[in-house]
Amino acid sequence: MSIPLVIGVPLSWYLILSAILFTLGVAGFLFRRNIITVFMSIELMLNAVNLTFIAFANKLGQNDGHIFSFFVMVVAAAEAAVGLAIILTIFKNRQTLEIDEVSTLKN
């Protein structure tokens, strides 16, 4: 495969990078057992989606994608605040951060 000599970057590169980052986020979400690391994997997935939004905004010549990714950031901030408060509460009640130990609702 020969890359033609152009100045620009193909749009698909951005999308593939976003796909790789999203997959890494999914992998971290599934494989890690520390509840904080799982939470950070979710942030990684949100970031990957933001990259897609902004790449397509560039492609379509509109800035709607920027606004949506701004909303994603805002929601992520709210989610981080509430989620970390929940983690604090879990740790206060159970003295553990292992996600496998928090299984009261199971069965």
Added chain:
Amino acid sequence: MDQILFLLFAGIAVLCGINLVLQSHPISSALSLVGVMGALALLYLQLGGEFIAAAQLIVYAGAIMVLFIFVIMLLNAGKERAVPRYLWVRWAGLPLLFAFIAAMAYIVQRILPPSGEVKFGAFTLGSAEAIGTRLFTTYLLPFEITSVLILIAIVGAIVLARKEIE
């Protein structure tokens, strides 16, 4: 030049992402995530999103990650203890991951027209002025709803994390 910069920042982002997943200590994961966010902010700049790049650095890498690291230190979270995994998870997990990425890359390459190229400086609607104009005209209602959402989140976080006063 654009391609070299893209490959550099994309490489940093992917390496930091892999490090995030592989590290067993949450502080290392958090610092890797900061690396991913910094690299992504530079990619946003390359895509013409000045405002979003700044917001990414200030809100994500600044505020949210400080919150994460603060909680990690507050809870004194140590290394994750290793749990034995099923054999097929250990051997099939990584190939499945690669197969998934390859399938997505293939679909992206098939669907997109080959002419779609991103040139630095070609997109000028990413400035704070352009985004602010859209945000306060077309997207005014979602913007206001978002502020209510943030207020609810603040109140919820305070209620969840406060000490019980008896």
